[in-house]
Amino acid sequence: MELLLQQVMAGLANGAIYACMALAVVMIYQAIDHLNFAQGEMAMFSTFIAWQLIAWGLPYWVAFALAVVVSFIAGVLIDRVLFRPVQNAPVLSQVVAFIALFSILNSSAGQIWDYTIKTFPTPFGHKPLFGGTLIDTHEAGMIGVTLVMLGLLYTFFRGTRLGLAMRAAAANPESARLVGIRVGWMTALGWGMAAAIGAVAGMLIAPVVFLEPNMMLGVLLYGFAGAVLGGLTSPAGAVAGGFAVGIIENLAGTFIPYFGRELKLTFALIMIVVVLMFRPSGIFGRRVVSRV
Amino acid sequence: MTTVPKEDIAVSAAAVPVTRALRVKPSARHLIIAGTIVIALLVPLFAKSFVIFQLTEVMIYGLAILGLNLLTGFNGQFSLGHSAFYGIGAYAAAILTHNYDVPYLWTFPAAGGVCFVVGFLFGLPALRLQNLYLALATFALATAMPQILKFHALENWTGGVQGLVVDQPDPPSFLPVDSDQWLYYLTLIVVLVMFAAAANLIRSRTGRAIMAIRDNSIAAAAMGINTSLYKTLTFGVSALFTGVAGALGAFAVAYVSPDSFTIFFSISLLVGLVIGGVGSIPGCLVGGLFVLYLPNIANSLSTGLAGAIYGVILLIVIFVMPAGAAGFARFALARLQSLSRS
Numbered sequence: 001m002e003l004l005l006q007q008v009m010a011g012l013a014n015g016a017i018y019a020c021m022a023l024a025v026v027m028i029y030q031a032i033d034h035l036n037f038a039q040g041e042m043a044m045f046s047t048f049i050a051w052q053l054i055a056w057g058l059p060y061w062v063a064f065a066l067a068v069v070v071s072f073i074a075g076v077l078i079d080r081v082l083f084r085p086v087q088n089a090p091v092l093s094q095v096v097a098f099i100a101l102f103s104i105l106n107s108s109a110g111q112i113w114d115y116t117i118k119t120f121p122t123p124f125g126h127k128p129l130f131g132g133t134l135i136d137t138h139e140a141g142m143i144g145v146t147l148v149m150l151g152l153l154y155t156f157f158r159g160t161r162l163g164l165a166m167r168a169a170a171a172n173p174e175s176a177r178l179v180g181i182r183v184g185w186m187t188a189l190g191w192g193m194a195a196a197i198g199a200v201a202g203m204l205i206a207p208v209v210f211l212e213p214n215m216m217l218g219v220l221l222y223g224f225a226g227a228v229l230g231g232l233t234s235p236a237g238a239v240a241g242g243f244a245v246g247i248i249e250n251l252a253g254t255f256i257p258y259f260g261r262e263l264k265l266t267f268a269l270i271m272i273v274v275v276l277m278f279r280p281s282g283i284f285g286r287r288v289v290s291r292v
Numbered sequence: 293m294t295t296v297p298k299e300d301i302a303v304s305a306a307a308v309p310v311t312r313a314l315r316v317k318p319s320a321r322h323l324i325i326a327g328t329i330v331i332a333l334l335v336p337l338f339a340k341s342f343v344i345f346q347l348t349e350v351m352i353y354g355l356a357i358l359g360l361n362l363l364t365g366f367n368g369q370f371s372l373g374h375s376a377f378y379g380i381g382a383y384a385a386a387i388l389t390h391n392y393d394v395p396y397l398w399t400f401p402a403a404g405g406v407c408f409v410v411g412f413l414f415g416l417p418a419l420r421l422q423n424l425y426l427a428l429a430t431f432a433l434a435t436a437m438p439q440i441l442k443f444h445a446l447e448n449w450t451g452g453v454q455g456l457v458v459d460q461p462d463p464p465s466f467l468p469v470d471s472d473q474w475l476y477y478l479t480l481i482v483v484l485v486m487f488a489a490a491a492n493l494i495r496s497r498t499g500r501a502i503m504a505i506r507d508n509s510i511a512a513a514a515m516g517i518n519t520s521l522y523k524t525l526t527f528g529v530s531a532l533f534t535g536v537a538g539a540l541g542a543f544a545v546a547y548v549s550p551d552s553f554t555i556f557f558s559i560s561l562l563v564g565l566v567i568g569g570v571g572s573i574p575g576c577l578v579g580g581l582f583v584l585y586l587p588n589i590a591n592s593l594s595t596g597l598a599g600a601i602y603g604v605i606l607l608i609v610i611f612v613m614p615a616g617a618a619g620f621a622r623f624a625l626a627r628l629q630s631l632s633r634s
Contacts, residue, residue, distance in 0.1 A: 089614035100606035107599025269432030
C-alpha cells in the first residue's frame with residue numbers, strides 16, 4: 001500500500017509535466033485544428049530565452065514575463081509568416097511544415113546555446129512538502145500553476161467575447177467569417193497563446209529535466225498521449241490525461257512483473273490504445289458528429 | 293483525412309483505357325517508364341560502388357514509402373508506425389538467414405508475409421480510430437518496437453541491444469557482377485515487381501474500392517463496399533510492402549539493430565511521402581531520393597546547423613510544391629499542354 005501510494009505520487013509529479021504540455025497541445029489544436037509537432041521545440045526555445053535573460057542578470061519573474069511575451073509574439077509571427085502561405089495545402093504537407101519547424105528550432109538552439117545540460121532555477125525551491133519524500137515544493141508548484149492556467153483558460157474561452165470568437169473560428173471558419181470574425185487573426189492569436197502556454201510549461205519543466213535542446217522530446221510524446229487520452233476537444237481532459245499517463249507509466253513499471261521495467265513505455269502506450277478503442281474520442285472528449 | 297485532390301480518381305480511372313490502348317500505340321507514360329528502367333539497368337556498370345549503394349538505398353526507401361502511400365495516400369489512413377513494419381521485415385530477414393540459414397531469396401516472401409499478418413492484426417483495432425487517434429496508435433507501435441526488439445527474453449532471436457549481422461547475398465556465379473552490383477539488381481527486380489503490383493492493385497476494382505473509402509467512407513459503404521475488410525486488408529498490404537523493403541534494407545546495410553527503427557524513421561518516410569506526392573506511385577521514388585540525400589546535403593552545407601538547413605529546405609519545397617513532386621509534375625504538364633494548344 002505504501003509502495004502504491006508512493007508510486008502514484010511519483011506518477012503525479014511526472015504527470016504534472018505531461019499535463020502542462022498536453023494543455024499547450026490542446027490549446028493549439030483548438031485554434032488551428034492540427035497537432036503541432038513543433039510545440040515542444042517552441043517551448044524549449046522559450047525556456048532558453050528565459051535562461052539567457054536570467055544569465056544576463058534579470059530577476060526570475062521579469063525574465064519569466066518577458067519570455068512569455070516574446071513567445072506570444074513569436075507564435076503570432078510563425079503563423080503569419082510560415083503557416084498562412086500553406087493554409088490551403090493538403091493536411092500532410094502542413095504536418096511536414098511542422099516537422100521542418102521542429103528541425104529548425106532544435107538545431108538553432110543547439111547552435112546558439114550548445115548541447116551541454118544547464119540548470120534552470122525554480123521559484124518554488126526543492127524542499128520536501130509535508131515533511132515527506134513523496135513530492136517536493138517545485139512539483140507541487142508545477143501542479144498548482146497548471147491548474148491555475150487551466151482555470152484562466154476556461155474563463156477566457158467561456159466568459160469573454162474574444163474567447164467565443166476564437167472557438168467559433170476554429171469550429172466553423174466559414175460561418176465565423178460571415179458573422180464578422182477575423183478568422184486569420186484568431187488563428188494567429190491561438191498560435192500566440194499556445195506558444196505562451198508552451199513557454200510557461202517549458203519553464204516549469206526545465207528545473208526537473210534540465211535545460212538542453214532535446215529536453216522536450218520525451219515530454220512532448222507523453223504530452224500528446226495525455227492530450228489524446230483525455231480528449232483533444234477538452235483542455236481539462238488533457239490535463240487529466242497528462243496526469244493519468246504519468247501514473248500509468250509509473251505503476252506499469254513497478255507492478256507488472258518480468259515485463260514491466262523494460263517495456264514500461266510500451267505498456268503505457270498499449271493501455272492508451274485500449275482506452276481509445278472503447279472511447280474513440282478520448283475519455284473527456286466530445287464525439288464530433290459530422291453531417292454527410 | 294482526404295489529402296489527395298479529387299482529380300486523382302479521374303486520373304486513375306482514365307488510366308484504364310490507356311493500358312488497353314497499349315497494344316496499338318505506347319503512350320508517353322510507358323516510354324518514360326521503359327526509359328527509366330533501361331537507365332536503371334545501365335547505371336551500375338558505370339557508377340562507383342558507393343553511388344550504387346546509395347541508389348540501392350533510394351529504391352528501398354522508395355518501396356517503403358510506397359507501402360505507406362498505399363495506406364495513407366490511397367486509403368486515407370494515417371500512420372506513424374511504418375518504421376515498425378520496416379523493422380519487422382528487416383529482423384525477419386536477419387533472423388531467418390542468421391539463425392536458420394534460410395536462402396536469402398526466401399526471406400522476402402517470409403518478411404512480407406509476417407508483416408502482412410502483423411499489419412492486418414494491427415488494422416483491426418485501428419478500425420475504431422480515426423485521424424489523430426490512429427496517428428497516436430501507430431505512433432505507439434513505432435515507439436514500442438525498439439523496446440520490444442531489445443527485450444531480454446527475445447535476445448536469442450533478435451540479438452538484443454547488439455542487433456544481428458547479416459551476410460550480404462553473393463552474386464550467382466554465372467553473372468559477372470560484384471556483390472554491390474548484385475544487391476542493386478536484386479533490389480531493382482524486387483522493387484519493379486512490387487511497383488507494378490501496386491499500380492495494378494490501384495487500377496483494379498479493389499483499388500477503386502480502397503480509394504472510394506478514402507474519399508467518402510459512408511458513401512463507399514452505401515455502395516456495398518465492406519469498409520472494415522478493405523481497411524484492414526490495406527493495412528496488411530501496406531505493411532507487406534514496407535516489410536519487404538525492410539528485408540532488402542537489412543541485406544543492403546548488412547546489419548540490423550533496434551535503434552535503426554525508431555519513430556524518426558517513420559517521420560522521414562512521411563516526409564518522403566509528402567515530398568514525392570501523396571497518392572502518386574512514381575512519386576515514391578522521388579521521396580526515396582529526398583529521404584537519402586536531403587540530410588546529406590544539409591550536413592555538407594553546415595554541420596552545426598544541419599537540422600535548420602534541412603528544415604528550411606523542407607519548408608521551401610512545401611511552399612513551392614504543396615502537393616509534392618507528383619502534384620508539381622501534373623501542374624507543369626497541364627501548363628505545357630495549354631501552352632502548346634494556344
